[in-house]
Amino acid sequence: MSDSAVKRTIDAIWRIESAKLIAGLTRMVRDVGLAEDLAQDALIVAMERWPAAGIPDNPGAWLMTTAKRRAIDLMRRSKVRERKYEELGRSSELYTEDDIDDALDGEVGDDLLRLIFMTCHPVLSQDARVALTLRLLGGLATDEIARAFFVAESTIAQRIVRAKRTLNASRVEFEVPAGDELKERLSTVLEVIYLMFNEGYTATSGGSWIRPLLCQEALRLGRVLAEIAPSEPEVHGLVALMEIQSSRFKTRVNAAGEPVLLMDQNRAQWDRLLIRRGLAALDRAQKLGWPLGPYALQAAISACHARARTAAETDWPRIAALYEALSRVMPSPVVELNRAVAISMAFGPAFGLQLVDALASEQALKDYHLLPSVRGDLLFKLERFGEAREQFERAASMTRNDKERGLLLRRAAECAVKEAGGGEPE
Amino acid sequence: MRFMMIVKGTKDSEAGIMPSQELLEAMLKYNEELAKAGVLLAADGLHASSQGIRISYPEPGGKPKVTDGPFTEAKEIIAGYTLIEVKSREEAIEWAMRMPDPHGKGEGVIELRQIIDPTDLTQNPETLAMEAAIREKMERANKP
Numbered sequence: 257m258s259d260s261a262v263k264r265t266i267d268a269i270w271r272i273e274s275a276k277l278i279a280g281l282t283r284m285v286r287d288v289g290l291a292e293d294l295a296q297d298a299l300i301v302a303m304e305r306w307p308a309a310g311i312p313d314n315p316g317a318w319l320m321t322t323a324k325r326r327a328i329d330l331m332r333r334s335k336v337r338e339r340k341y342e343e344l345g346r347s348s349e350l351y352t353e354d355d356i357d358d359a360l361d362g363e364v365g366d367d368l369l370r371l372i373f374m375t376c377h378p379v380l381s382q383d384a385r386v387a388l389t390l391r392l393l394g395g396l397a398t399d400e401i402a403r404a405f406f407v408a409e410s411t412i413a414q415r416i417v418r419a420k421r422t423l424n425a426s427r428v429e430f431e432v433p434a435g436d437e438l439k440e441r442l443s444t445v446l447e448v449i450y451l452m453f454n455e456g457y458t459a460t461s462g463g464s465w466i467r468p469l470l471c472q473e474a475l476r477l478g479r480v481l482a483e484i485a486p487s488e489p490e491v492h493g494l495v496a497l498m499e500i501q502s503s504r505f506k507t508r509v510n511a512a513g514e515p516v517l518l519m520d521q522n523r524a525q526w527d528r529l530l531i532r533r534g535l536a537a538l539d540r541a542q543k544l545g546w547p548l549g550p551y552a553l554q555a556a557i558s559a560c561h562a563r564a565r566t567a568a569e570t571d572w573p574r575i576a577a578l579y580e581a582l583s584r585v586m587p588s589p590v591v592e593l594n595r596a597v598a599i600s601m602a603f604g605p606a607f608g609l610q611l612v613d614a615l616a617s618e619q620a621l622k623d624y625h626l627l628p629s630v631r632g633d634l635l636f637k638l639e640r641f642g643e644a645r646e647q648f649e650r651a652a653s654m655t656r657n658d659k660e661r662g663l664l665l666r667r668a669a670e671c672a673v674k675e676a677g678g679g680e681p682e
Numbered sequence: 683m684r685f686m687m688i689v690k691g692t693k694d695s696e697a698g699i700m701p702s703q704e705l706l707e708a709m710l711k712y713n714e715e716l717a718k719a720g721v722l723l724a725a726d727g728l729h730a731s732s733q734g735i736r737i738s739y740p741e742p743g744g745k746p747k748v749t750d751g752p753f754t755e756a757k758e759i760i761a762g763y764t765l766i767e768v769k770s771r772e773e774a775i776e777w778a779m780r781m782p783d784p785h786g787k788g789e790g791v792i793e794l795r796q797i798i799d800p801t802d803l804t805q806n807p808e809t810l811a812m813e814a815a816i817r818e819k820m821e822r823a824n825k826p
Contacts (some may be wrong), residue, residue, distance in 0.1 A: 270774035272719060365718060472767070476720035483718045529723060529765070 262307045270299060273316040274395035279367035281323055282430050288374060289420035292392065294330075298323035365484040368393070370430045372481065375419075376445040379426045384419040385448045386455070391416055393480075394473045404470050442485075446494050446551065449474050449481070453498050463614040468505075475502055482537065489544035492537045493552030499534030500558040514659045519567040531562045550586040553578055572602035589618045590626075597630055606635040625654035629664060636671060639644070645671035683796060684723065685774040689784045690791040691759030696752065698730045699783070708782040716766060719725065721777065727762040771796070779812050 257265070274295060281291035298319045312318040375389040390396045390404075398416065402409040433441045456470030478495040485491050507521040538559055541552040548556065558580045564570040579595035592615055600608020612631050621627045632647030648668035652661050694701075701709070716722035725734040734751035753759060761784070768774045774794055 264770070264772045265776065267778045271769060273774055472769075476767070479720035479722075480718060483714075483720075533723070578821060586712055 257307075259307050262311070263303070265311060266303055266306060268301070269302075269311075269315045269319075271395045271431070273319055274299075275368060275371065275393045276316065276364050277319055277323060278319060278392050279371040280364065281308075281327070282371060282374070283367050284324070284557035286430060288371070288392070288423055288430075290327075292420075294323040294327050295319070297326050312368040342661060343670060366432070368480065368594060369432050369484045372445055372477075373432055373441055374423060374428055374430055375447045376441075377423065377426075377428050378441070379422055379428060380419050382451065384415055384422070385444075386452055387412055387415045388419045389448055389477070390452070390473060394475055396473065400469070440532045442488060442490070445481070446490060449477050450494060450498070450551070452477075453501075457501065471498075471502060471505070482540075487544065490549040490551050491543045492541035492544065493549055493555050496534045496537035496541060497551055497558055499530045499537060500555060500562050501653055502536065503530035503562065514663075518561060519570075523565065523567075526562070534562065535559055547585070548581070550582060553585065557582070570601070572598055576602050589615055589620045591625075593621070593630060594626060600634055600637075605634040609638065623654060625651045625660075625664075627651075628654070632664075632667065632671075636667070639674075641671045641675040683769070683771075683774075684765060684799065685771075685778075686795050686797060687764040687766065687774075687778050687781065688760055688793040688795060689762040689764075690793060691761040692785045692787070694785060694787070694788040694789075695761040696730050696732070698732070701790075703800065705782060705784075705786060712781055713764070715780070716764070716777065721766045721768055721773075723765040723767055725762070725764040728760060731759050767798075 277295040277298070278288070278291050281294050282288045285291055285294070301322050302315070302319060306312075316544045372389065372393055373394050376385045380388065381572050387401055390401050391398070399409045402412040405412070409477035430439070452470050453474035456468065456472075456474065475495075475498045478491070478498050481491050494585060503526045504518070504521060505527070507523075507525045508516055510516050534555065538552065538555045541555065542548065557575055560571050560575050560578070576595060576598035579591060579598050583591045583595060593612065596608045596611035596615070599611060609631070612627070612634060615621060616631075618627075628647040629651035632644045632651060635641075635647060645668045648664050648671060652664035652668065655661050655664065700706075712724060713725055716725075725804035730752065734753065736749040736751070736753065737746045739746055755811065764772065764781075766777055768777065774796070778792055778794050779793055784792060
């Protein structure tokens, strides 16, 4: 193997092993920053030795042993952390190659779970949680994370350093929360993963945009979590939601970069493998218990679309019922607006319009362009073209997405033609 | 990127002889490891080619010809496959190296093939150009 090939292989090994290494080392030294440094040091030793000596049979165990030796050296020299050193000394013979092999059966899975609860800890800001999780659980380099978020590398580097400092200063324990705390903390973890996914999936403003790395990493972390916390229904719910949404990755934007609405997407191009995985994950969530949580309900709604072979076959009454259930566990005007759309599709635009009109005074939707957009669509279907035009124009003035504005103005023009009693717009 | 790890057939797999308990357990454990790393998409074993059917087109523009199995040349026959989603070719190789020897009798062959993704956004030059432009804009905006 050439040196550059060895280097690329080491990168790949790092991707596979780094989270397990850092998690295992954090358990030993109780300091996630130190654990990461030790793992990085071991990586540097590997880069020096492996090109000449060859890659060991069990690179994960090799890295762990090397990192642990360095930990012991460090403690011996500094003599500051007496207690930790003694603990390490006692456990130094415990972590053998067999342990690494067996580790996946239990201990390492548990360590990974502890680590993700730590990187998604509520003492950290939302941005810090995402960056630290990508770094420690995803094994991503700082520049990769910076590129994914379109920010400077130094910004991310600082964010990560501060996050590790905050965790230490707040004496955050390396543990899986128990009892009532578990539910709350788990929802924070799921929120971080879904935020990561959405960050990759949607463009917040300007031209439409998709950032695949974040979506892929969020989905991978979700799948890992489903393996190490298999009894949590919402974990499977979130995985189901991300798998099904990812199945439409290729069809949601056309060649010109414009968003394609769900109903207009080419269903033949949806990824059947991801749909199958999503439906299986949803099934697991449903088997683990009712009532369904917010992620499982959103996945169930997404699954209704995935199951429909054509847009016309969509089970709208079921979607409307699922939105109603969702509005009970996660009350929000946006969910209510979606329910109105589902009801109009199931039972006719007049029923939907009643619900949308009720939302008109909702303060939270004051700047939400989809409210007038949906209203305009329903009014158009009811052939109230003058009112529809006003709504589309209003929506166009509110959106920050250029492509969407163009679409809304075209619809307004279409209304104007109908209003004047004309036929198809030019 | 997605890769398919293709396990080639052997005399035993073609004869319908099940792998040993030990190998089955090792494969199960390996699949678990893939799942726990979040890279496993699908894994299946296939029946022997004696139960397979081949559809060929011996004449250009002609009708398809249907042939029942078994087919000869065990090495050309697929006994099973595992689909994984990874970030690099090297990561795929690293995972394939960790798969247990699929037959254990000196006949084991695993072939690694990348799945074609025509709309792979990370590979699309237009997308990459757009990303570079946005990055440049952001970096300018970030400067004081």
